Amino acid sequence: MSGSEEHLSSSPEETRALGEALGRQLRPGEVVAFSGDLGAGKTCMIQGVCAGLGIADQVNSPTFILINEYTGRAGGQAVAVYHFDLYRLRSEKELEALGAEEYFYGQGVCLIEWPERARAALPPRRREVVLEYRGPQTRRIVLSSLSLPTPHFPDGR
Ligand SMILES: Nc1ncnc2c1ncn2[C@@H]1O[C@H](COP(=O)(O)OP(=O)(O)OP(=O)(O)O)[C@@H](O)[C@H]1O
Numbered sequence: 734m735s736g737s738e739e740h741l742s743s744s745p746e747e748t749r750a751l752g753e754a755l756g757r758q759l760r761p762g763e764v765v766a767f768s769g770d771l772g773a774g775k776t777c778m779i780q781g782v783c784a785g786l787g788i789a790d791q792v793n794s795p796t797f798i799l800i801n802e803y804t805g806r807a808g809g810q811a812v813a814v815y816h817f818d819l820y821r822l823r824s825e826k827e828l829e830a831l832g833a834e835e836y837f838y839g840q841g842v843c844l845i846e847w848p849e850r851a852r853a854a855l856p857p858r859r860r861e862v863v864l865e866y867r868g869p870q871t872r873r874i875v876l877s878s879l880s881l882p883t884p885h886f887p888d889g890r
């Protein structure tokens with residue numbers, strides 16, 4: 734883990750603004766995993782990230798097709814932005830069939846909801862955002878960067 738920051742958001746607007754600040758930092762090839770329960774605010778924050786990447790389109794969760802693609806700008810260049818929602822993913826095989834590796838290790842920016850569904854397939858070098866429900870309007874949001882390979886436990890922990 735190289736650096737982690739914690740925020741307490743007290744409105745969807747605040748979460749979106751945090752996302753926007755993150756979006757402005759992202760560079761081509763970056764992967765960001767957003768974990769948290771249903772309604773924690775993953776999509777809300779990703780809407781901000783997309784705004785920070787200069788995307789004007791309306792961003793909604795890609796519930797049925799698993800991936801939405803947008804074109805944004807990062808570091809002064811055009812970049813493909815892939816928004817994944819893996820909630821309905823049934824297997825790692827299905828993810829493979831989507832060509833996820835090519836997205837995860839490509840030049841685009843990947844924003845992933847429900848990364849728990851595909852832990853083993855995620856690039857070890859990635860950013861993590863964890864959102865936690867703390868009250869009707871309150872969310873704890875922790876941002877961190879992972880740069881080391883994730884340890885492998887043979888029993889699947
Ligand atoms: N501080 C906050 N930050 C983010 N969302 C908030 C906050 N307070 C209230 N909300 C509400 O919580 C909901 C978050 O919904 P959102 O779709 O972003 O969650 P999600 O984590 O993407 O859920 P899902 O797992 O179903 O995709 C919205 O209705 C939003 O208005």
Ligand SMILES: [Mg+2]
Nearest residue numbers: 775776794846
């Ligand atoms: Mg969502």
